[in-house]
Amino acid sequence: MKEFSYRRATDVEGAVALLDADPGARFLGGGTNLVDLMKAGVESPERLVDIRELPLDGIEVTGDGGLRIGATVTNSDLAAHPEVRRRYAALSQAVLAGASGQLRNMATVGGNLLQRTRCGYFTDISSPCNKREPGSGCPAVEGEHRNAAILGASGHCVAVHPSDMGVALAAFDAVVSYRTQEGEGELALADFYLPVGDTPHRETALPPGALITAVTLPPAPVRSRYRKVRERASYAFAIGSVAAALDVRDGVVQDVRLAYGAVASRPWRARAAEAALLGAPAAAASFAAAADAELAAAVPLADNAYKVTLLRNLTIAVLTELQQEGTAR
């Protein structure tokens, strides 16, 4: 690991000033991803600005009945918060499905959104990787890619974003607030992650030196759910996941939110599926047709075509559960 200096910020302006948009500096949240990548030599910052003491650890109900979540709220506090559990159950479930109790106590909302891919070539500095070393190539396309993307990828990078939390945030139309030396800014989560194209090393639309300060959720359908599939029952990254919220009246879909995890370089909002569902009967046939509409765009590689079937089945299962939960109440 390269040597680095360490400073603790106590206010937002001070944190942004300390970082000073320096490409050699990093904000330190829980450190669960950054410190790990520093050990692996993937990240080698010269300066760290610790942001855990910033007054950004609150969760407030907004005027319109949404929620504003501070960037340094820990994953544990987010999942346990009564208003999150009441209004955005899928968000609580998504966070609880990720990592472990210890890691969730350390990990922050901002850090979770900015965590890097778990692609094995990315974390192995002896291997080429376009994301880590632009222009060096992508060994995953021909190599190990069982957990690679099936949507929105390019020949330059097929890695998936590993966040569970982000999938629920995508379904709930989250807006990310940030601060730079120039002032405050906002990005809808839909615009937060950049398309892969030929620049997989550029992951977000955040301006240089930006500090994420909060994530805001507008009101959403009350019935929501997150389901994650992984290679063991717990403490593993997703190989596919679905966050969904559903509002049905008289057997017809009034409102639906659907997002997929572990299928793309970012949490994947399933807009084609949503469009197919709106106004359709809330029944298994429509759920299947919606999944097919979304997954028609899938481009699987040699070893990850299972994800198409997995996501189709997951979509039908989660929407069916939500539909049944609604009629049971």
Add this chain to the structure above:
Amino acid sequence: MITSDPTASQTAGAIILHVNGEKHALTVDHRTTLLDALRERLDLTGTKKGCDHGQCGACTLLVDGRRSLSCLQLAVAAEGREITTIEGVAGQGADEGELHPVQQAFLEFDGFQCGYCTPGQICSAIAVIEEHAAGWPSAATGDVHPGAPPEPLTPEEIRERMSGNLCRCGAYTSIVRAVAHAAEAGAVRDARDEEAAA
């Protein structure tokens, strides 16, 4: 302003760590993890290093009362926080020498074989019981709605909540029993204390 500040470019520094109720002053290279500072500088070797990458839970301890991984935490970033390691969970003061109920349960129910993962398991279990008592849901919780009736700490809940602690010996069955027993004994004790106070 930043450049004139001498600490801005220092890559090591003097810190004070609060561990098990005691203050320790030491100078650390900023690269030092809390785990290495405890084991190699403060001779507190109870906290174990398994993977050093957040994947096994052997290095679990409590920071400000919450279970955390010391291998992904920088020592310098732990300054000012209250750290409790396995060396500090047993009774202090009047209860000196008395094992923590979770430690006692691990002994009674054979919650270990080689013992390497055990300090992490015990620190984690202490927090699991508190988190559950505080009403925190888990991925095994059927309904996360805050109005839902509280779920008992079933073996399924324990397995899910303890999933961040791996055991290469596979002592899981008895670990789950030990945690369940400690939680029950704690609930009985709490009820007794409440009665005594009433």
